[in-house]
Amino acid sequence: MSTPWTRRSARRSLADDTRGRAELAEWERIAQLLADAATGTAHDPDTDPHVQEELAAEAAAAAAREADLREAQRIAARADELEALREFGTLEQAEPREGDEAVRDELTRRAGSYVQTDVDAWLAHALAAHRGHYADPAAREAAAGLLPPPVLAHAALLAELARLVPDAGPGQLVFAARLTAADPEAAADLAAFLTRATGTTDPAGNQA
Structure with missing residues (x-):
């Protein structure tokens, strides 16, 4: 005792x-x-509210970890796919998918934080043309919080230029990328000015 x-x-x-x-x-x-x-x-642990709450919390945390793991695997696989398309020179033909903004971040991480200009240009063109999942206005609106300002400015400028000169090919608009790279804020201001001047919508589909 x-x-x-x-x-x-x-x-x-x-x-x-x-x-x-x-x-x-x-x-x-x-x-x-x-x-x-x-x-x-x-x-009886089965009827103890505190124990059941802890078990539920542990199950929820495990499910969240599993979901995070699956998402990380999806991002890595998509990044591998886009890298392969780049190597074959067919990235521009690919349709953007939901979550490609996170894939862009993964590609940038793999490159040691070096900005992936070709991937950024691909996303900007897709956003401006409402291609892939950017055909959905909600996706375009969400992109404003997921893509960096230079990509958004490039997309906005491309959208306005394409509207002003509908038959302009991508090769004729490469200067937009150079302008955005040199001064993203000025490119965004130019796109906004053209939008106001013509009363058109921005790449997210919003009326100016």
Whole structure:
């Protein structure tokens, strides 16, 4: 039989570390739970609200980790695909998909934070032309918070130039990329000025 001294010693020993303090607090919680219950009641984890809440939280955290892992794998696979298209020189023909903004970030990370100008140009052209998933106005609106300002400025300028000269081919608009690279803010201001002057919509499909 344990003595008051040994019980106090055990309590002090458990309280010496973080895990021990947590275990001690849990035992005290269970003891209080049983003290408030009918005499002879045994602790049942299946009916203990606190235990069930912890199990639910652990399950939710595990599901979130699994979802994050699947998303990371999807991004990596899509990045591999876009890199292959670049090598074959067919990136411009690819249709953008939902989540390609995160893939752009992954490609930039792989390149040691070097800006992927060809990928940025591809996204800008797709956004301006409403290609792929950018055909959805909601996707274009979301892109404003997912793509960096230079890409958005390039897309806005391309959209206005394409509207002013509908038969202009991509090769005739390469100067837009150079303008955006030299001064993204000026390119954005030019696109906004053209939008206001002509009363057209921006790449996100919003009326000026």
